[in-house]
Amino acid sequence: MESESLVKFVRDVYQTKDFIPLHAPTFSANEKAYVAETIESTFVSSVGKFVDEFEHKVESFTASPRAVATMNGTAALHGALYMAGVKHGDLVITQALTFVATCNALYHMGAEPIFVDVSSVSLGLCPKAVAQYLDENAELTESGCVHKTTKQRIKAVVPMHTFGHPVELDELISVCNKWQLVLVEDAAESLGSFYKGRHTGTLGDFGALSFNGNKIITTGGGGMILCSSEETGAKTKYITTTAKVPHPYEFFHDEPGFNYRMPNINAALGCAQMESLPTFLEKKRELAKQYQVFFEGSDFQFVVEPEYGQSNYWLNAIVCPDAESRNKMLEQTNQKGVMTRPIWKLMHRLPMFKGALRGDLTHSESIEKCLINLPSSPVSL
Numbered sequence: 204m205e206s207e208s209l210v211k212f213v214r215d216v217y218q219t220k221d222f223i224p225l226h227a228p229t230f231s232a233n234e235k236a237y238v239a240e241t242i243e244s245t246f247v248s249s250v251g252k253f254v255d256e257f258e259h260k261v262e263s264f265t266a267s268p269r270a271v272a273t274m275n276g277t278a279a280l281h282g283a284l285y286m287a288g289v290k291h292g293d294l295v296i297t298q299a300l301t302f303v304a305t306c307n308a309l310y311h312m313g314a315e316p317i318f319v320d321v322s323s324v325s326l327g328l329c330p331k332a333v334a335q336y337l338d339e340n341a342e343l344t345e346s347g348c349v350h351k352t353t354k355q356r357i358k359a360v361v362p363m364h365t366f367g368h369p370v371e372l373d374e375l376i377s378v379c380n381k382w383q384l385v386l387v388e389d390a391a392e393s394l395g396s397f398y399k400g401r402h403t404g405t406l407g408d409f410g411a412l413s414f415n416g417n418k419i420i421t422t423g424g425g426g427m428i429l430c431s432s433e434e435t436g437a438k439t440k441y442i443t444t445t446a447k448v449p450h451p452y453e454f455f456h457d458e459p460g461f462n463y464r465m466p467n468i469n470a471a472l473g474c475a476q477m478e479s480l481p482t483f484l485e486k487k488r489e490l491a492k493q494y495q496v497f498f499e500g501s502d503f504q505f506v507v508e509p510e511y512g513q514s515n516y517w518l519n520a521i522v523c524p525d526a527e528s529r530n531k532m533l534e535q536t537n538q539k540g541v542m543t544r545p546i547w548k549l550m551h552r553l554p555m556f557k558g559a560l561r562g563d564l565t566h567s568e569s570i571e572k573c574l575i576n577l578p579s580s581p582v583s584l
Contacts, residue, residue, distance in 0.1 A: 206535035212497050213541050213578055216490065222540045226417045226518060227580045232478045237471035249444070251467025253474050258427070260477040261412070265394075265402040267429040269436020272465035272473075273443055276391045276413025279426030280308040280361075282443050282463055283409035286428075286435060287385040289314050289358050294350055294560065296336070296384075297361040298328045299549040300567040305363055305389050306550050317350075317357070318551050318561035324509050326520075326570065327370030328362035334378045336562040341382065348382045350560070359385040364393035364403050366520055366576070367419075369512035372398045372406045387411070390429070394419050395484045395515035404429040409439075414469075419483055419515055419581075420476035422469040484515055486581035491516040494577065502528070506574075519577045520546075526572040533575060546574040 217223050241247055254272055261270040273279040289295060291313030297305055299318035306316050319336050322329035341348050341357055348357040360379055362370040372388075379386045390396075390404030391413035397403065404410025410429035414422040428443070430436035441447075446460030465473075491507075491514075498505040504522040508514035523529035529545065536543045549564065549571050550556045 206532055206539070209497075209532070209577075210536055210539045210541050216493065217578070217580075217582055223542060223578045224580065225542045225544055225576060225578055228416055228421045229479070229483065229581055230475075232475045234472055234475040237475050238468060241468045241471040247468040248466050249464035251470070253467050253470035254465055257422075257465070257470040257473040257477070260474060261427055261429075264477065264480065265405055265429060267402070267405045267410070268432050269430040269439070271428040271430065271436060271439045271443055272470060273426040273428060273463040274465055274469075275424045276411060276415060276426035277304045277308055278443075278461070278463040279411035279413070279428045280305065280387070280389055280391070281311065282439060282461060283387050283411045283428050284308060284312060284314070284359065284361075285461075286430075286439050286442065287359055287387050287409055289385075292355060293358040294353070294355045295359045295361055296328075296333055296357065297389075298363055298365075298567065299551050299561065299564055300326065300365065300546065300570060301363045301389070301550060302391070302547055303550065303553065304391070305361060306556055309361075310555065314358075315355070316550065316556060316559050318549075318556075318559055318564060318567075320562060320564050320566050321365070321570070322371060323566055325368050325370045325512075326365040326506065327368065328360070328375065329566070330371050330374035330378055332562060333360060333375065337378065337382050340560075343383065348384055353560070357382070357384065359387050361387050361389055363389040363391070364396060366506065367393045367396045367515040367517035368506070368508055369393065369396050369398040369403050369514065371509075371511070372403075376406065385409075388429075391426075392418070392517045393515060395480060396517075397513040399511055405431070407431070409435075414473060414476075419487070419517055420473065420480055422465065422473040422476070425465050425469050425473060483581045487516045487579065488514075490579065490582060491519055494519050494521075517579065519579045521575050521577065522570065523573045523575060529573050529575055542578060544576045546571055546576070
């Protein structure tokens with residue numbers, strides 16, 4: 204397949220000769236009205252009606268017992284890991300094939316990642332690889348799961364739902380139960396994705412969403428912690444709002460907390476975006492179908508949702524035959540004003556994580572060499 208045919212296809216889909224980005228925000232509902240209302244109210248910071256309303260909208264859509272809004276997705280993941288009991292010196296199993304924010308949250312907690320391979324089914328953390336790594340390198344003690352060599356506690360497992368495709372959660376939950384590990388879902392990319400009918404981020408002990416400008420809906424910057432119970436949700440809200448004890452006028456904080464609150468002005472944008480989310484999902488899934496048909500019979504494999512789940516197709520992706528064809532496609536499409544991108548560098552290739560423990564990463568390395576992301580903004584089809 205030549206890049207010219209892909210460029211023509213994408214331009215026909217988006218009906219433009221202008222530059223086509225990878226994923227742009229779409230504003231078509233009450234965004235201006237709600238943001239203007241916030242400005243007029245003067246409650247643009249962490250207090251205001253739209254924060255509560257946005258949390259309730261996300262709870263309703265995801266069927267999460269409690270959702271807690273934060274200033275960005277990394278803050279959401281940091282708060283979720285803190286609430287999950289991850290502490291300085293702990294080890295956390297995650298995937299090397301992820302965006303750096305997953306590991307940054309661990310780094311700033313003083314925890315360390317263990318990198319395990321991803322699944323060919325989901326491009327997310329592989330439960331078989333996790334089970335194998337633990338069987339070979341871990342043991343259960345009175346203090347929990349411990350790494351045989353380093354003697355550090357292995358506390359949690361953090362799968363990331365890559366490009367919105369749900370990981371194999373039942374199998375991961377089974378492994379976590381066996382080894383007494385907490386499951387924290389990095390669902391930053393998967394708002395609108397479902398695993399066997401349940402929304403991603405709601406099957407683990409905690410989940411973290413992102414509303415960055417390139418996500419399926421945006422609050423400009425923002426995130427959300429999905430909690431498995433009302434009780435943990437209340438505690439999470441408390442911790443992420445500086446652990447301030449309620450009082451009419453006194454300032455008293457009874458434990459260290461985070462100032463991770465989402466501003467009301469951002470939540471206003473999110474409330475309007477939630478009104479359009481079902482439409483965005485419909486359009487993105489239709490776009491994915493068109494890409495799938497386009498690539499049928501070619502040497503480029505379009506990444507489809509797993510049979511057990513429903514993906515939001517946040518970023519459409521293809522796996523190229525080899526690294527050479529990937530590099531050629533990237534160069535030519537970008538030269539012609541159609542934005543395509545390689546997947547992230549594997550985390551153990553970055554200087555701050557090069558010394559991290561890891562298992563066999565054969566599949567992750569293969570994907571890193573050959574995958575390309577395609578323009579994925581929702582369009583009128």
